[in-house]
Amino acid sequence: MAYQSWVFRSNQASYDLKLKPVPDIPESRIPPDCVLIRVRAIALNYRDIIAWKNLAGRHVDGRVPASDGAGEIVACGANVRQWKAGDRVAGCFFQTWQTEPFEMRHHKNDLGGTLNGMLQEFICLPETGIVRIPSHLDFEQAATLPCAALTAWYSLVCRGNLQSGQKVLCLGTGGVSIFALQIARAMDCEVIITSSDTDKLQRAKQLGAIHTINYRELPQWSSEVMRHTDERGVDHVVEVGGPGTLEQSMKSVAAGGHIALIGVLTGFGAPATSLFPLLARNIRLNGIYVGPRDQFVQMNAFMEREQLVPVIDRVYEMPEAPDAFEYLSSGKHFGKVVIRI
Ligand SMILES: NC(=O)c1ccc[n+]([C@@H]2O[C@H](COP(=O)([O-])OP(=O)(O)OC[C@H]3O[C@@H](n4cnc5c(N)ncnc54)[C@H](OP(=O)(O)O)[C@@H]3O)[C@@H](O)[C@H]2O)c1
Incomplete structure (x- = not known):
């Protein structure tokens, strides 16, 4: 046939x-x-x-x-x-x-x-x-699940060692970011999310995001992240933007925090910014490429337990x-x- x-x-x-x-x-x-x-x-x-x-x-x-x-x-x-x-x-x-x-x-x-x-x-x-x-x-x-969900899981839970109560910043409302939001909420974390669209931010709130930021209206959105975190910053950034967003992500992360470097939505070029804040703040910058099969199995067990859809x-x-x-x-x-x- x-x-x-x-x-x-x-x-x-x-x-x-x-x-x-x-x-x-x-x-x-x-x-x-x-x-x-x-x-x-x-x-x-x-x-x-x-x-x-x-x-x-x-x-x-x-x-x-x-x-x-x-x-x-x-x-x-x-x-x-x-x-x-x-x-x-x-x-x-x-x-x-x-x-x-x-x-x-x-x-x-x-x-x-x-x-x-x-x-x-x-x-x-x-x-x-x-x-x-x-x-x-x-x-x-x-x-x-195989790419977007596993990338979010591997970034936050496996490489990022996400703990309940931590603060997570998700960039945009695409596949990886919405999975990151869902996983972080299921682990009782606070999620701040950005989007270019006000309606999408409303939908993200319905999924449990505590603060939302329109990155088109506020290009220097890290100031808003800092305001929402009492000037401390977030514990994890789900960095799907790449060179055009890394500067704001570095300014959004708490000392000792973690950036999962995942995406290239702003291109494949070099970031036009100093990487010094990574050192000065003792930040972990993890390069992520999806994740291994055993983490996929663990993630599926988690999703089943939490009934994540x-x-x-x-x-x-x-x-x-x-x-x-x-x-x-x-x-x-x-x-x-x-x-x-
Ligand atoms: N390294 C890996 O393992 C891995 C795995 C999966 C994906 N990725 C990469 O991660 C990125 C996201 O992938 P995806 O499949 O989730 O994409 P997607 O579903 O197509 O999401 C795109 C969304 O990202 C948001 N966005 C676009 N430009 C942005 C910017 N400058 N700042 C903040 N948000 C922005 C927009 O959301 P709004 O409409 O809300 O503004 C857009 O709708 C891509 O670069 C992809 O190649 C990497």
């Missing part, structure tokens, strides 16, 4: 999305240590926009997009013992990164980047490259994938954008 897959096709400057038929499901040829998954939903990340618009010069011609997806196992390779048909699973962003520490070889094993991603009806993955999804989530909700802004159908990319790229979303397969 033939199935369908979206692929990136080079148009010289960037990439178009093309729907491509794949001749048949390789059910009889599943490698011994792999499982065949019927993909039920995928979620987009800003990284998919980076690839699509060729913002980082990455060669993805012919590649299936999307690191994040969830579905059910339909068949298992001969050596697979821990999974069976019908199991509900999500793929891991890095197929080979099982536990800390990180190794550079994992860069060659990222779904939707070097490897074909989840925006297709079926995918074959190693049995060690998937995790069981939380039982309270449907496929669309679970599809949002991902915030999905909009769900598209598979033929509408280019519209979903356009929508995420517009920045109008709050939380996650999903494509049902």
Whole structure:
């Protein structure tokens, strides 16, 4: 039986999305240590926009997009013992990164980047490259977890050692930041969040943010963060902006605090600011690249315990994938954008 897959096709400057038929499901040829998954939903990340618009010069011609997806196992390779048909699973962003520490070889094993991603009806993955999804989530909700949620979890809980009662600053209301807000609130932390949009700030308040700041109206937003923290600053910054926001983030963090350096929403260049405040304030600056499989498993247990439900802004159908990319790229979303397969 033939199935369908979206692929990136080079148009010289960037990439178009093309729907491509794949001749048949390789059910009889599943490698011994792999499982065949019927993909039920995928979620987009800003990284998919980076690839699509060729913002980082990455060669993805012919590649299936999307690191994040969830579905059910339909068949298992001969050596697979821990999974069976019908199991509900999500793929891991890095197929080979099982536990800390990180190794550079994992860069060659990222779904939707070097490897074909989840925006297709079926995918074959190693049995060690998937995790069981939380039982309270449907496929669309679970599809949002592999990159955005794990990045927020790994940043705050694992690398940041987040403790109840601490103060967390989230930048913007995209996928990573809203997961960070939800995780921090579930751990009884105070969350301050920024956005360019007043309505989105209202929605963030409904999710438990205690203070909100419009970064478009107040470009020097660190002064407001300091005001809301009695001039002490926050314990953790979820830094998704990069060079254009790092200065304000450094001015927002408390002495001895932590910045999780995650994103590049303001580009890949160098920050036009001195890094001296990091030293002067004894700040930890952690470079983050998603997270390992064992943290994904721990995060899912936490989400199940806390009954955390991902915030999905909009769900598209598979033929509408280019519209979903356009929508995420517009920045109008709050939380996650999903494509049902
Ligand atoms: N290192 C990693 O492991 C890792 C993992 C995941 C993501 N990332 C990176 O993290 C960033 C966020 O990813 P995402 O998938 O969560 O993106 P996303 O869902 O597309 O979120 C984009 C949102 O970020 C906000 N934003 C844009 N420019 C901003 C600025 N200058 N200051 C503050 N907020 C700004 C906007 O929110 P408002 O509309 O509310 O203003 C925008 O809607 C991206 O750069 C992505 O590449 C890195």
